[in-house]
Amino acid sequence: MTAVLTNPLRVGLRQERVISPQCLVIFGASGDLTHRKLIPALFELFRQRRLPSEFAVLGCARRPWSDDDFRNRMAEAMAAEIAEHRTAWEQFAPCLYYEPVDLQDPPTVVKLGERLDLIDRQRATRGNRTFYLSVSPAFYGSGCRALAAAGLLTDPARSRVVIEKPFGTDYASAQALNKVVQACAQENQIFRIDHYLGKETVQNILVLRFANTIFEPIWNRNYIANVQITAAETVGVEERAGYYETSGALRDMVQNHLTQILALTAMEPPGRFDPESMRNEKAKVLQAARLANPEEPWKCCVRGQYGPGGSAERPIAGYRQEPGVNPQSTTETYVATKLFINNWRWQGVPLLPKRLSEVVLTFREAPVHLFDAAGGAPTPNQLILRIQPDEGADIRFEVKAPGSGMRSRPVDMAFSYDESFGEPSDEGYVRLLADAMLGDPTLYTRSDEVEAAWRLYTPLIELMEESPEQVPVQTYEARTWGPAAADNLLAEDGLAWRRP
Ligand code: BG6
Numbered sequence: 001m002t003a004v005l006t007n008p009l010r011v012g013l014r015q016e017r018v019i020s021p022q023c024l025v026i027f028g029a030s031g032d033l034t035h036r037k038l039i040p041a042l043f044e045l046f047r048q049r050r051l052p053s054e055f056a057v058l059g060c061a062r063r064p065w066s067d068d069d070f071r072n073r074m075a076e077a078m079a080a081e082i083a084e085h086r087t088a089w090e091q092f093a094p095c096l097y098y099e100p101v102d103l104q105d106p107p108t109v110v111k112l113g114e115r116l117d118l119i120d121r122q123r124a125t126r127g128n129r130t131f132y133l134s135v136s137p138a139f140y141g142s143g144c145r146a147l148a149a150a151g152l153l154t155d156p157a158r159s160r161v162v163i164e165k166p167f168g169t170d171y172a173s174a175q176a177l178n179k180v181v182q183a184c185a186q187e188n189q190i191f192r193i194d195h196y197l198g199k200e201t202v203q204n205i206l207v208l209r210f211a212n213t214i215f216e217p218i219w220n221r222n223y224i225a226n227v228q229i230t231a232a233e234t235v236g237v238e239e240r241a242g243y244y245e246t247s248g249a250l251r252d253m254v255q256n257h258l259t260q261i262l263a264l265t266a267m268e269p270p271g272r273f274d275p276e277s278m279r280n281e282k283a284k285v286l287q288a289a290r291l292a293n294p295e296e297p298w299k300c301c302v303r304g305q306y307g308p309g310g311s312a313e314r315p316i317a318g319y320r321q322e323p324g325v326n327p328q329s330t331t332e333t334y335v336a337t338k339l340f341i342n343n344w345r346w347q348g349v350p351l352l353p354k355r356l357s358e359v360v361l362t363f364r365e366a367p368v369h370l371f372d373a374a375g376g377a378p379t380p381n382q383l384i385l386r387i388q389p390d391e392g393a394d395i396r397f398e399v400k401a402p403g404s405g406m407r408s409r410p411v412d413m414a415f416s417y418d419e420s421f422g423e424p425s426d427e428g429y430v431r432l433l434a435d436a437m438l439g440d441p442t443l444y445t446r447s448d449e450v451e452a453a454w455r456l457y458t459p460l461i462e463l464m465e466e467s468p469e470q471v472p473v474q475t476y477e478a479r480t481w482g483p484a485a486a487d488n489l490l491a492e493d494g495l496a497w498r499r500p
Helices: 032-047 067-077 079-084 086-095 106-123 137-149 171-184 200-210 238-244 248-266 275-287 417-421 428-438 447-466 486-491
Strands: 022-027 055-061 096-100 129-133 159-163 190-192 224-230 289-291 301-307 334-337 339-341 351-354 358-363 382-386 392-400 407-416 473-477
Touching: 022 032, 022 106, 022 428, 032 055, 032 067, 032 086, 032 428, 055 086, 055 106, 067 079, 067 086, 067 096, 079 086, 086 096, 096 106, 106 137, 129 137, 129 428, 137 159, 137 171, 171 447, 190 447, 200 248, 200 382, 200 392, 200 428, 224 248, 248 275, 248 334, 248 351, 248 358, 248 447, 275 289, 275 447, 289 447, 301 447, 301 486, 334 486, 339 351, 392 417, 407 417
Parallel strands: 022 055, 022 129, 055 096, 129 159, 159 190, 224 351, 301 473
Antiparallel strands: 224 358, 289 339, 301 334, 334 351, 358 382, 382 392, 392 407
C-alpha cells in the first residue's frame, strides 16, 4: 500500500476575513522595521487583495518628508520585490502618505488629527485607525498618552494601538507600562505584538495539538521527558548594535518569542479559539512556569557571546568586533536556561528555551529494550516542530533495520509546508497586521501574559545585573551551536541538546 499525503488544492486554501476601511498610522516610519517588514507586509496584503479599497497608510516620523519622499524611500528599500510586481506597486503606492509628527510635541499630534480627518475624506477610511508604535521603546508610554490627549483613542470601536517589543525591560517596568497604556485605552484596543505568533509554523503548534487526537493523550509528563525550544540565527548583530547592547539575547528573544512558543507548546486546550480563551490558557501556563533554580539561578543558565569564527578565506567577525559594539562588551548573544511548569501536565519535565528555530519534544524511553539498537540504545521518540527555515514537522521513531537480526534504527517521518502546500508561508507581520486591522487580538499578547513572561525571568535578570560574574558570558565561535557549558545544563538529567 502506498501512503499518499493529500496535496490540498493550492487555490482556495485561504479563508480570509474582511478588513474594514481604515488608515494605518505608522510612527517610526523612517526606521528599519517600516521598510523591512511593515510596508512589505502591507504590499503583500494588497497583492493578495486583502486590503479594502478605502485604505491608507500614514507614515509619521520627525523628518520633514513629503508623501513622495516617503513613497520613494519605500520603493528604494523594496526595489527587488517591486521589480517583480511593478503594476501592483503603482496601484499601491498612492495609498502611502506621510506627516511629520513628533509624539513628544503636542502641536504636531494635533496636526496629525487634522491630517487623518482629511485622509478620511480623501480615501473614505471612515475614522477607523490603527496606530502602530514602531518607535523607541522608551516612547511607548508617552506615545500612547499623546494619542489619548489628542482624542485619537477615544472610540474603542474605531481606534487601536499596536505596540512593538520589547514591552518593558523587566517585570516592574512591564507592569508600569501596562498601567500607563491601560489608562489611555481599553485593553481590547491594545495590541502587543510578538511577530513569532504571526508565523504559520508557530500557529501550527496549536493545530497540531488540538486538531488531532493522536498527540494530546501523550502530551504530558507521563510520556515526555523534556522539551527543547531553540532559535538560532546565522546573521550577526549587523547595524543593530545600539539596541542589542542594551538588550542581549534573554530580553531580545527568550522572554518574548521563545516564551510565546513555550506557552503554545505547554498550554491546556482552550474551550474555544477566541482571543480571551486562548490568552487565558497562555497566561495560566506562564504563571505556573518557574526557572529550574529560582533561588540559585546561575545553576540553570548559560550565557555566551560569539567570538571570531569562519575560515581563513571567509573570516566572520566576533560580537566585540562588530561596528558600534563595546570592545569589552559582556552582552550575551546566546542564552540557554531550564524551566519547569508546576502543573499536572508538566510537573518535572524540563523545558529549555535556547537562543539558537524548532521545538523538540523528546518522549520517554520504552520501558524494556527488547531489541539491539544502532548506537547501543534505542533513540527516544521525538516530535520535531520546525519553525524555520524548512518549515514542517518530523516524527522520529525506531524501525527494524533490514537484515536477519532484530536491530532497530531511528527514522524520520517528515511533513514539509513547502511540499504539501507548494506556496511559501507569509511573513509573520502579514498575518498580524491584518489581525490588528480586523481588531482580532488572539495572536497578540495580553497584559497578564507579558507580565508573567517577565516575572519568570526576574531571578535571572537580577542576577545578571547584580552579580554578573555568577553567569559569566562564555565565548563561542561565530556560527557554532554555543558554549560547551550549555551541555552541562542537560547532562545532569542524562539528556543532550539536539543539534538541528
Ligand atoms: C526580533 C529580534 O524580534 O526577531 C531580532 O529583535 C531577531 O534580534 C528577530 O533577529 C528574528 O526574527 P525572525 O522572524 O527573522 O526569526
